[in-house]
Amino acid sequence: MGLEQLLRKHFSKGHEIYLRNISVDCVIFGFHENELKVLLLQAKYAGIWALPGGFILKEEHMDESAKRILRNRTGLDDIYMHQFHVFSQPDRSTKAVNQQFLKNVGVEIKESWMFERFLSVGYTALVDFTRVQATPDEFAAACEWFNVQSLPDMILDHREILETALRELQINLNYKPIGYNLLPEKFTMPGLQKLYETILNRKLDRRNFQRKIMATKVIIKLADTKKGVAHKAPVLYKFDLKSYKNALKIGMGFEL
Amino acid sequence: MGLEQLLRKHFSKGHEIYLRNISVDCVIFGFHENELKVLLLQAKYAGIWALPGGFILKEEHMDESAKRILRNRTGLDDIYMHQFHVFSQPDRSTKAVNQQFLKNVGVEIKESWMFERFLSVGYTALVDFTRVQATPDEFAAACEWFNVQSLPDMILDHREILETALRELQINLNYKPIGYNLLPEKFTMPGLQKLYETILNRKLDRRNFQRKIMATKVIIKLADTKKGVAHKAPVLYKFDLKSYKNALKIGMGFEL
């Protein structure tokens, strides 16, 4: 199907399969080369970027919508996703934006459910950067990772959504185990610390960090060390999946 | 306007003023006689109870919808409300419930936006029990307080919404100052402790409790004592509004 046809169908028939007035936007975090990254889409025929988003199918649990969006953009499945906030400014209207988009593409549509007001539910996911197949959706020209420290212009309130998600992540660092999805299966203690330092955007004491992380019991020291690195070979660790999942549920009481 | 007319208007024209597929439900907590209470509505011509809820006007911020609902049920204004979760089970359908309700009332309506699926956004409020003028809405026969320990049958997933709100409140007790809206302006330390014990549903050590509460600096000791009580007259305290609001924003790091 060509873009024009796709757009006509989406704008004129979308309300037959999706709920109205609600959308889902996903803040997908990854970690690569000691940088915290977020996955964004670039609208076709426009420079501006957006969070991967979508709508809720009429018979679908909202968590499934978020997972579907994640799956379609990354190829990843079975990732824990978490709703964190509903954005409901009345003027976060997509009408002007959508009409501009249609104009850019050269399609004229008069009436559409897409011109109504949308609330958006923000979801976060933490994913393994190396396993992601970044895939644009049908209305996007590109799907790329950005360092959270240097973000491009973003549509609507997507910048605010992203920053709320980041704040959430920083707070959760103290109560939830983080890293299972962001790191490879085996990782080093300095590697884990870099992740924490990157998210918190501040330095942590190496020795106290190790003491506290080990006190949570969610990671296990392996016999192996990481080979082929300069300097002393660091010991490898992995998450203890059982404790990890437990800690995800009940939290950890933990202060960095 | 009679009930039938009201219902016809709401079911046939409501979608002209409200967003579709989204509702707001409010868990309004109060504290009275050492019990944690929640405000519920009883559907007309049915025994079953429900959380005070409503819909989002087309040009209204969702927070305003929640405040409007609170104001209409309690007469209270300027109360801090907080969205805590979106409930999105596809089968939390209101269709059967609404049709049953119409049948009870004796009104027949074939098609309605009210028969579609609704997501519901849960909000909490903490209010001063003594200042509440409990007022049923037009579709309710009664508006009453219930002890959270002995709740009646509730429609749809309202029981789950309520319990999620309660869990939220228990967790927040450790990070946010609680009590300003739930207690009278002047209160005693044992009174505040009772509130905490009631919400957490466990006993706390009197001396350690006082030490920790005072360490937060959000409450101020007054010169006065509470008169006319048996036994030793307890000292009165009040919230320091400035510190309180600050603590609401940035949290408190606090463990009971």
Place this chain on the structure above:
DNA sequence: TTATCATTGTGTCATTATGACACAATGATA
């Protein structure tokens, strides 16, 4: 009038958690 008693207010102490810090071990590289 005075003793009783439930309740309030405050202090101590041992234990644990925390932050600041130093030194030895390692292993690639020069």
Place this chain on the structure above:
DNA sequence: TATCATTGTGTCATAATGACACAATGATAA
């Protein structure tokens, strides 16, 4: 074989926490 950046681990003073005891108060009852 020496160098050196990095890793791994231990210590210490201080702060926070939980468990606990005793004195003060003031209404009530003898």
